[in-house]
Amino acid sequence: MWCSGRVVDGYCERCGFLQPTGRDHVEVRARAAVGVSDRGLRHRRNEDAMAIRVVPDDSPHAAGVVCAVVCDGVSSSPRSDEASRITAETGATVLAEQVRRGVDAREATGVAMTRAAEAVAAIADSPSSAPACTFVSAVVDPAAGTVTIGWVGDSRAYWLSGGPSSSGSALLTRDDSWSEAMVQMGALSREEAMRSANAHALIAWMGADSGEIDAHISTVTPTGPGTVLLCSDGLWNYYPEAQALTEAVPGAGTRPLDAARTYVRLALEGGGKDNITVVVIPVPTGGSRAEQG
Numbered sequence: 001m002w003c004s005g006r007v008v009d010g011y012c013e014r015c016g017f018l019q020p021t022g023r024d025h026v027e028v029r030a031r032a033a034v035g036v037s038d039r040g041l042r043h044r045r046n047e048d049a050m051a052i053r054v055v056p057d058d059s060p061h062a063a064g065v066v067c068a069v070v071c072d073g074v075s076s077s078p079r080s081d082e083a084s085r086i087t088a089e090t091g092a093t094v095l096a097e098q099v100r101r102g103v104d105a106r107e108a109t110g111v112a113m114t115r116a117a118e119a120v121a122a123i124a125d126s127p128s129s130a131p132a133c134t135f136v137s138a139v140v141d142p143a144a145g146t147v148t149i150g151w152v153g154d155s156r157a158y159w160l161s162g163g164p165s166s167s168g169s170a171l172l173t174r175d176d177s178w179s180e181a182m183v184q185m186g187a188l189s190r191e192e193a194m195r196s197a198n199a200h201a202l203i204a205w206m207g208a209d210s211g212e213i214d215a216h217i218s219t220v221t222p223t224g225p226g227t228v229l230l231c232s233d234g235l236w237n238y239y240p241e242a243q244a245l246t247e248a249v250p251g252a253g254t255r256p257l258d259a260a261r262t263y264v265r266l267a268l269e270g271g272g273k274d275n276i277t278v279v280v281i282p283v284p285t286g287g288s289r290a291e292q293g
Contacts, residue, residue, distance in 0.1 A: 026038075032281065034257045035260060035280070037049070038268065047072065049277070051068065052066070065143075066138070070231060072134045072234075090120075099139060113215045138279075145221050145285065148217065153175075153177075157228065158245055159227070160227040160242065162224060169243050169245070171241075176204035179201075182196075230278070248263070253284070264278055
């Protein structure tokens with residue numbers, strides 16, 4: 001429902017109804033990647049954001065390289081939807097600019113994460129009222145067969161295998177969350193940690209109150225074909241394992257838009273308790289070696 005009254009924090013002061021923002025359901029279609037983001041069934045607004053940039057084929061450096069970012073606004077912070085939008089747009093734009101200039105993907109990712117963190121910190125009214133979000137990015141280089149991932153928080157990147165000749169499906173990130181910290185310390189099993197009320201509590205994020213960010217960067221060279229999937233926890237809450245994501249939408253890279261829409265639909269059917277964002281990047285072929293660090 002839409003009303004002509006003044007909108008404050010998403011609601012119309014005249015009629016009291018939640019008003020559409022233009023971000024309740026968003027689809028982004030680039031030549032080599034697609035993304036779908038949805039408000040879900042229980043949140044009043046979509047606090048996720050995504051951005052995709054593809055380096056032109058005639059670029060002297062990094063022709064055809066795909067740069068993508070997914071951010072999930074921290075609901076307990078103010079203007080979290082603005083935080084995620086600014087961070088995603090800044091991150092993807094800087095990533096593409098850097099790799100187009102010939103900067104190595106790992107270095108470009110570090111620069112992009114720093115600039116994105118500065119951008120979201122700059123919109124804070126004060127350190128005690130700081131918009132905040134998570135961050136996950138991918139630089140997919142089809143010529144080199146490399147995939148470079150950067151992240152802070154608990155938005156995730158996956159490699160989804162495209163067949164028996166491809167690298168096995170795998171989670172490419174490790175959550176900056178209380179539950180993951182408990183598992184890594186050996187204090188709790190993964191099942192015990194995920195049952196806790198603190199399971200999704202973040203221990204790192206982007207925002208003016210985050211301190212110096214601990215930017216995680218990893219490069220892999222999977223054998224292809226396959227798919228790089230970036231997502232917020234609105235999807236992986238229902239499909240946390242890489243193999244489950246692969247089996248849920250077989251051949252995701254061959255029909256990326258359908259795949260992204262299907263992942264969002266499955267999350268909605270599972271309960272849709274959070275905002276859901278999915279970016280699908282097909283990788284038709286891949287390298288023959290593997291490297292991670």
